[in-house]
Amino acid sequence: NAGVTQTPKFRVLKTGQSMTLLCAQDMNHEYMYWYRQDPGMGLRLIHYSVGEGTTAKGEVPDGYNVSRLKKQNFLLGLESAAPSQTSVYFCASSTYSRSSYNEQFFGPGTRLTVL
Amino acid sequence: KNEVEQSPQNLTAQEGEFITINCSYSVGISALHWLQQHPGGGIVSLFMLSSGKKKHGRLIATINIQEKHSSLHITASHPRDSAVYICAVNQGGKLIFGQGTELSVKP
DSSP, X not given: OOOEEEEOSEEEEOTTOOEEEEEEESSOOSEEEEEEEETTTEEEEEEEEEEXXXXXXXXXXXXXXXXXXXXXXXXXXXXXXXXXGOXXXXXXXXXXXXXXXXOOEEOXXXXXXXX | OOSEEEEOXXXXXXXXXXXXXXXXXXXXXXXXXXXXXXXXXXXXXXXXXSSEEEEETTEEEEEETTTTEEEEEESSOOGGGOEEEEEEEEETTEEEEOOOEEEEEEO
8 A cells, every 4th residue: 555645746836836736545545634744843733524525624725725626635735836835845645533532644756845 | 932842952972872852742641752854854753652651672752741841761772773763742732843853963
């Protein structure tokens, strides 16, 4: 099993360009998450999904859109990239549990630079 | 004030030393996670706990729900333990992360 994979691993954009980050998981997990990691700030939740066809905003959703058309995929879109979106992006997935004791499995990350 | 605070932010140790990293939180939680991030970025889950203590090899994690505090201990530290250790609390299925503790273990 590949676990959680992310595409691409690195990307450089110019201000105003758009792009989509792809996250795929082969563990049949219900929940999927997109985080950004910035120096001194820790990981912050951008958007998340509790199942196919559903998405919700996290802590820092502005400037991003997401889609979960298939259970195994979670896409993060930047419509008009800004330098403030320079960051490392992590995708994660977890099982559903009423107790919420859900271990999250992380992808390897995507390093995005916006010039 | 951050909802999840870790201390210290940076830690340098000599090989073989006993290491403690602390995590305090200010919100109600269902579980607490300790994660490890190696240079190169990959993040792996070390522990998930809601009470008491868990042990895995040389790593021990404890939590005191009443005091809203958790510790991660590393016994007989080794240079390969050098990484960033991240505390995260599970609130309603979503994780709130601490800023991480960067550990460097010198040979």
